[in-house]
Amino acid sequence: MKFMTDFGDEAVILPLFLVVGVTFYAMGWRRGGIVWAVGIATILTCLVAAKLFGLYWGEVFGFVGRPFSVSGHVAASAAVYGSLLNIILHSRRRSWFLALLPPLVVAGVIGYTRLQLHAHTQAEIVCGAVLGTVGALALYRILSPVPGHIVQCALLVSICVIVVFHGYMFHAEPLLQNMFHTSYRSASHVLAW
Incomplete structure (x- = not known):
């Protein structure tokens, strides 16, 4: 289970997000690179806010x-x-149903591993699946059809980044909790809540 769940760790996701965005932009698909970067950054910001x-x-x-x-x-x-x-799979087709399957399958697999590792409850996994799937669908609708050479390059770059960073861990949750508690206590002391 740990092997599978590590694919979803921020130590893999963040470099993948950055490298793919830069690759899209550098390969000449500038609009795609910008939309990808802004879209994924927005989803991750919503996640942190939640x-x-x-x-x-x-x-x-x-x-x-x-x-x-x-x-x-x-x-x-x-x-x-x-x-x-x-x-990669649906670069030319524009079907909502086909676009819904990849994020749902990914959410199901990673969600199952998180449940088995007792890292989250079912409700927390469902909320994460909804956020990620809605975000992936929105990106799919906004991104224009992808040029063929970009699809091949995206696949190659993604595999390389995943292989290099898989197994590393970025402890984002404890970091976020520490930052929140420090900020909350400082604010409550200053504002006398």
């Missing part, structure tokens, strides 16, 4: 256990891998 909201909710209502946390592995994987698979 996680911060869960932390805030837990702090305000005195939740003793682990606060609700949307699965970042599932959301980011569905968005990034789902979008890439749509670009």
Whole structure:
């Protein structure tokens, strides 16, 4: 399970997102590179906002256990891998149904591993799957048909980045929690909440 879930770690997702965006832009598909970068950055920003909201909710209502946390592995994987698979598999076709399958399959596989590792609840995985799938579908609709040489290059670059970074871990969740708690306590002390 750990092997599979590591594909969704931020240590793989963030370099993949950056390298693919730069590749699109450098290969002459500038609009695609910009749309990809802005789209994925927006999805990841929504993910961080949802996680911060869960932390805030837990702090305000005195939740003793682990606060609700949307699965970042599932959301980011569905968005990034789902979008890439749509670009590679469906670069010319414009079918919503076909575009829905890759992010849902990715979300299902990564979500299953997160459940088996007891990293998230079912509700957190479903929320991550919805966020990532909606994001991947939106990107699919916005991106124009992809030139053929870009599809081949995207596949090659993606495989290289995944192979190089798979197995590394970026502990984003504890980092985000520490930043939130430090900021929240400072703000509550200054504002006398």
